Amino acid sequence: MSNIKTLRDSAGIRWTALLLLALSMFCAYIFVDILSPIKDLMQSQRGWDSTAFGTMQGSETFLNVFVFFLIFAGIILDKMGVRFTALLSGAVMLVGALIDWYAVSDSFVGSGLDTWFTNNLNYIPGFDELGVSPFYEGMPSSAKFAAVGFMIFGCGCEMAGITVSRGIVKWFKGREMALAMGSEMALARLGVATCMIFSPFFAKFGGNIDVSRSVAFSVVLMCIAMIMFITYFFMDKKLDSQTGEAEEKDDPFKLSDLGAILSSSGFWLVSLLCVLYYSAIFPFQKYAVNMLQCNLSLTPGEGFWNSETNPTVTFIQYGLMLVVAACSFTSNFSKNKAMKYGLMLAAVVALVVYCYMGYMRGTAETIFAVFPLLAVAITPILGSYVDHKGKAATMLILGSLLLIGCHLTFAFVLPLFKGNAVAGVIVAYTTILVLGASFSLVPASLWPSVPKLVDQKIIGSAYALIFWIQNIGLWLFPLLIGKVLDASNPGVTDPLKFDYTNPLLMLASLGVAAFIIGLILKVVDKKKNIGLELPNITE
Numbered sequence: 420m421s422n423i424k425t426l427r428d429s430a431g432i433r434w435t436a437l438l439l440l441a442l443s444m445f446c447a448y449i450f451v452d453i454l455s456p457i458k459d460l461m462q463s464q465r466g467w468d469s470t471a472f473g474t475m476q477g478s479e480t481f482l483n484v485f486v487f488f489l490i491f492a493g494i495i496l497d498k499m500g501v502r503f504t505a506l507l508s509g510a511v512m513l514v515g516a517l518i519d520w521y522a523v524s525d526s527f528v529g530s531g532l533d534t535w536f537t538n539n540l541n542y543i544p545g546f547d548e549l550g551v552s553p554f555y556e557g558m559p560s561s562a563k564f565a566a567v568g569f570m571i572f573g574c575g576c577e578m579a580g581i582t583v584s585r586g587i588v589k590w591f592k593g594r595e596m597a598l599a600m601g602s603e604m605a606l607a608r609l610g611v612a613t614c615m616i617f618s619p620f621f622a623k624f625g626g627n628i629d630v631s632r633s634v635a636f637s638v639v640l641m642c643i644a645m646i647m648f649i650t651y652f653f654m655d656k657k658l659d660s661q662t663g664e665a666e667e668k669d670d671p672f673k674l675s676d677l678g679a680i681l682s683s684s685g686f687w688l689v690s691l692l693c694v695l696y697y698s699a700i701f702p703f704q705k706y707a708v709n710m711l712q713c714n715l716s717l718t719p720g721e722g723f724w725n726s727e728t729n730p731t732v733t734f735i736q737y738g739l740m741l742v743v744a745a746c747s748f749t750s751n752f753s754k755n756k757a758m759k760y761g762l763m764l765a766a767v768v769a770l771v772v773y774c775y776m777g778y779m780r781g782t783a784e785t786i787f788a789v790f791p792l793l794a795v796a797i798t799p800i801l802g803s804y805v806d807h808k809g810k811a812a813t814m815l816i817l818g819s820l821l822l823i824g825c826h827l828t829f830a831f832v833l834p835l836f837k838g839n840a841v842a843g844v845i846v847a848y849t850t851i852l853v854l855g856a857s858f859s860l861v862p863a864s865l866w867p868s869v870p871k872l873v874d875q876k877i878i879g880s881a882y883a884l885i886f887w888i889q890n891i892g893l894w895l896f897p898l899l900i901g902k903v904l905d906a907s908n909p910g911v912t913d914p915l916k917f918d919y920t921n922p923l924l925m926l927a928s929l930g931v932a933a934f935i936i937g938l939i940l941k942v943v944d945k946k947k948n949i950g951l952e953l954p955n956i957t958e
Contacts, residue, residue: 425661426654427590436590437599439651440583441606443509446644447576448610450516450637451479456618456708456784457630459914464630465523469914470555471562473901476705478553478566479573480890485551489890492578493883501586502655508579509641509648515572516634516641522565524631536560577890581882586655588870588878598803605748605798605859608791611704612740615788620726620733680881685872685947688940689865690888692815695933696861698892699822699926700854704790705897706904710919711783711847714833716840720780732776736785739773740792742766747796751803766796778844786847793852794859801859809954811864812944816937818860823930825854830923899925 426432454461454476461467467475483489496504527533537560546552553566583603591599614637621632680686711717719725726733743766750762770792777785805811828850836843873881900922907921 426658427594432654433590433594434599436651436654437587437603438606439647439654440505440586441603443505443644443647443651444579444583444603444607445610445613446637446640446647447512447579448607449614449640450512450519450572451576452611452614452704453618453633453637454630455705456615457622457633458709460619460622460628460630461523464628465561466559467562469901471558473705473897474553474555474558475562475566475569477894477897478569479576480894481553481566482570482574483577483887483890484894485546487887488574489577489581489883489887492574493581493881495578496582496585496883497877501582501589502652504578504582505586505648505655506652508575508582509645511575512572512579513575513638513641513645515568515570515575516638518568518571519565520631520634520638522561522568523634525629527561527564532564533560536563577886581886584869584882585878586651589655590658592870595803598799598805602748602799605791605795608794608855608858609740609744611791612788613737615708615784615790616733616737616740619782619784620730623727624730626727677884680873680877680884683872684943685940686869686881686884688936688943689868689872690885692819692933692936692940693861693865693885694889694892695929695936696815696819696822697889698896699826699929699933700858701893702896702900703826703926706900706919706922707787707790707851708783709914709917710829710923711786712915713917713919714829714837715783715786715843715847716838717781717783718840719782724776724779724781726780726782732780736773736776736780739769739776740788742769743773743792744795747792748799750796751799774844774848777848778841786844787851789848790851790855791858792855794855797856798859801864805864805954807954811868812937812941814860814864816934816941818857818864819930819934819937821853821857821860823927823934825850825857826923826927826930830920830927834920896926896929 426436454472458469458472461472462469492504492508495507499507521527540554540563541556541558543552543554547555553570554563584600587596587599587603617636618633621636622628622630624632720732723729724732746762746769747766750759750766753759753762770789773792774789777789801814805814828846833843833846833850836846869881869885870878903922903925904917904919908917911917
């Protein structure tokens with residue numbers, strides 16, 4: 420203990436700070452996709468057709484992209500510091516979540532807000548002409564109000580994203596930073612699986628369908644996230660009192676700061692790679708369940724396997740998911756070889772049983788829920804490798820290659836097994852797991868590279884710019900996927916009979932572009948000695 424001078428010198432406290440930030444983002448990730456697995460119920464219960472659903476989902480990034488809120492978030496972060504911005508982002512997310520919950524609840528129906536949203540926001544000058552309006556005439560009032568809430572939530576969520584990245588840099592710079600960032604994203608992405616499993620469960624609980632229960636579940640989690648941010652606030656304040664450091668707000672923001680960031684070719688290459696890669700993942704998540712429904716021969720489970728009549732099966736499968744995540748993650752840190760391989764074996768067995776249960780339940784959302792599990796297992800390995808050996812740019816290239824392969828498999832291989840339930844599910848599980856593994860390569864290598872590209876005092880603005888560029892893709896590609904899907908399926912009205920080949924080819928092309936950018940980035944890194952291929956740990 421004699422070598423511990425501040426909180427961040429203690430590994431336990433350092434990782435506790437990371438856990439608080441990661442759990443907050445875990446809750447946020449659940450809310451982002453809370454309606455994705457119950458799209459069909461939103462149509463039957465609230466009258467949201469695919470256009471209304473897609474418009475509402477795309478609204479999350481609207482203010483970030485078109486009102487440049489993310490840029491302002493970066494400025495707030497640089498001027499006010501991590502802990503203030505963490506609390507602000509948590510509060511903004513909670514407000515947006517509460518609005519969404521009310522919008523889809525029975526209380527909204529027939530209310531004054533219902534009438535107002537029905538009669539207003541049917542035409543937004545300028546935005547309608549450009550085809551980017553978050554509302555349209557005939558859009559259900561509940562979808563409009565939910566879009567408002569989702570916009571607000573989106574501002575808080577992306578602000579939280581850059582704040583968490585900055586917080587990890589603050590606590591882990593010169594230490595195991597890539598491992599920390601990768602671990603944070605691995606835990607946060609378990610929110611995707613949690614959402615896929617529990618959103619339909621709560622909506623259909625007791626045989627009485629109520630979509631607001633799913634949103635209420637995620638609102639409770641957002642309250643927990645707020646508590647996590649408050650706890651982190653006091654830890655961060657104690658750290659600053661020990662180090663005597665200012666809370667990153669002494670240097671006033673100047674336009675020349677942005678100029679310094681934008682003049683970096685490495686920054687632009689990393690930003691382009693980020694938007695291309697993430698645009699092939701996050702928008703895909705919105706459609707992945709429906710894509711599986713269209714390409715797999717699924718038979719809903721009966722008896723024990725029917726979660727509507729037997730809720731226990733849902734909790735057993737989720738428990739297995741946690742066992743897979745916990746055992747595979749902790750096996751990376753075990754010094755004892757017997758313990759290490761024992762944990763790995765337990766993870767593999769639990770994963771096989773989990774996948775079998777998903778097949779027996781016969782629902783696409785439980786199959787796609789496997790998405791983050793392999794990422795959780797290999798992220799510590801990747802993060803540790805980047806920390807000690809480097810090769811971040813090489814990992815980005817590898818991630819792009821895996822991304823291309825997965826989308827091409829979904830496009831051309833999976834449909835071949837349409838009549839073979841077992842083989843189709845095996846191909847689906849394998850591809851989804853590899854896609855998740857590909858996804859883990861990005862946080863473990865891309866985000867820790869940003870501090871090597873810009874000056875420390877403007878790193879918050881740099882993260883904000885990258886997130887803003889990324890948000891352009893996250894706004895654009897859900898719309899493009901929908902348009903390409905409609906154009907590729909003229910006259911098809913059954914949502915279980917869509918041909919997803921062309922949308923998947925479009926996503927694969929993003930992977931090709933990311934692969935090319937990765938190659939260029941590696942050349943630039945070598946020429947300019949940026950240090951992307953060098954290890955993060957300097958001691």
